[in-house]
Amino acid sequence: MDRNIDVNRKPGLITSMGEVARWRQQGWSWELDVVPVVRAHGHRAEPDPVSTWKFFTEAIGRAHAARTRPPETYHPQVRHDRPHANDKFQRHQANLERAVAGAEIATRLRAEQSEGGW
Structure with a gap:
């Protein structure tokens, strides 16, 4: 997906595959949460490539929370009675x-x- 995510350059990506399994256990959608965040945040690791999948965990959690947050409801303000x-x-x-x-x-x-x- 990104030149900064290269298992040949950082073997920690292979040893941290348990983190990817944890993302699935959390119920995070691969297409809606994981892939977009990895694509968006992968380039931020420059000049050093990503060394572990934990690099993305917090951002994926935020993306999932934002996506699954219930819509905000509008509460009209009550006029103050100012006698x-x-x-x-x-x-x-x-x-x-x-x-x-x-x-x-x-x-x-x-x-x-x-x-x-x-």
């Missing part, structure tokens, strides 16, 4: 309504005054 903010808004609205009503009264009074009603 103080609502009260502030209502006070602001009341002030605006009073200001508008005062402006309307002032406009009407000026109109009456200009008509000579005073």
